[in-house]
Amino acid sequence: MTRTTHTAFPAGCEAHRGALLHFLDDPDNEPDPRDGSLDYFGDGLLVVLNGQVLATGPAEDLLPQLPAGTPVTDWQGGLILPGFIDTHVHMPQLGVMASYGAQLLDWLQTYTFPHEARFSDGDWARAEAQRFTDLLLAHGTTSGLVFCTSHPASVDALFEAAESRGMGLTAGKVMMDRNAPDNLTDTTQGSYDDSLALLQKWHGHGRQRYAITPRFAATSTPEQLTLAGRLAADHPDVMVQTHWAENTGEIQWISELFPERHSYLDVYDHYGLLGNRTVLAHGIHIDGRDRQRLAETDARIAFCPTSNTFLGSGLFDFRTAREAGITVGLASDVGGGTSLSMLATMAEAYKVCRLRGQTLTPWQAFYLATLGNARVLHQAEQTGSFRPGRHADFVVLDQNASPALNMKQAHSHTLADTLFNLMILGDDRAIAATAVAGEVRYCRPDGATVTAPTPVSPTQGA
Structure with a gap:
């Protein structure tokens, strides 16, 4: 005691x-x-x-x-x-939360990308960052791992809002140099330069920390992933966040874009993006080989139950991941997720587990939302x-x-x-x-x- x-x-x-x-x-x-x-x-x-x-x-x-x-x-x-701590959430997606009737790839094109394009406007980015941090606090969330957009101003806006409220967030600029609208894509070298400048400006600035943030393999060229891996190698205390194995259509697309790699996970592994500071959102459609490699590298999974059910992506296998020795966090994934509330997220995680013939005890749920998620983000010595x-x-x-x-x-x-x-x-x-x-x-x-x-x-x- x-x-x-x-x-x-x-x-x-x-x-x-x-x-x-x-x-x-x-x-x-x-x-x-x-x-x-x-x-x-x-x-x-x-x-x-x-x-x-x-x-x-x-x-x-x-x-x-x-x-x-x-x-x-x-x-x-x-x-x-x-x-509460949230291990995967999108600051710029508040406005697309609870958008009707699409699976992941259609949802990105129909709702997410058009909304994120608005963050090229610095005033809009600052207003939304303030709204986002206020809503986190209203839902009991005091820190988390956050996606911004491909615009550097969105990162500055979020960290400024967090700092003014005393919060400690980990966040990064989305790296995305292909397969997205022109008003969202960056350039291969520009994404590296912007990410490095933001990292140097914000990582360790008070309670703020930076995260290297390729959106997912489909929206990054091999050259961009190479540079993201270089950033991770040069800054081993910085988090890496991306999406992985959320949707079967996404997985098929990745196999077509990277035919030389034997799996989706192998894409990230090949480019030096797997390690104990990597948080992979979703990880639904995976196999024992994937789980073994995650355990070997100590890469973490963010379990996003409300988005997985809302977008019809699938049911995360919580028990098997834990049995494989994988560190698992709990996440809202707003805006694919339907609530910033970690209580609501716990409820949906419980239901996902029940549908898999498993359970989630209240002890484990509240542990995940507090100390467990702090451990995922390497901040258990602080929060x-x-x-x-x-x-x-x-x-x-x-x-x-x-x-x-x-x-x-x-x-x-x-x-x-x-x-x-x-x-x-x-x-x-x-x-x-x-x-x-x-x-x-x-x-x-x-x-x-x-x-x-x-x-x-x-x-x-x-």
């Missing part, structure tokens, strides 16, 4: 009180979480100093150690967790838990936020019940507040406060 020392806390700290949950390790996808994988305090206290976690523990133990006059925010029964020294990014969940949640909570007896209610029935209404580096950046606009829930047992099992 995470405990504090018996010395008094320094002046200048502040505290947040409520039920408090965070993960210390992967709980395993079993009915009961693995011993030592989480801390839960039914009446907990999160102590923050200079935007970082100082301590967590039972309120009755920590409150007496606070200096006189220390501000304490009592969230009146709210459940406090680390801020994803309430271990001392982490950024105090947190979300306050209201277990009674909707009529359905309120009804279910009345019949809930364990923490597992409460978490499952939130992941299946929760949405943005359940976000009472979101804080970044200890500063509350979002409060539910109806002015309602979280209400005291029906008491539940601290017993962790279902």
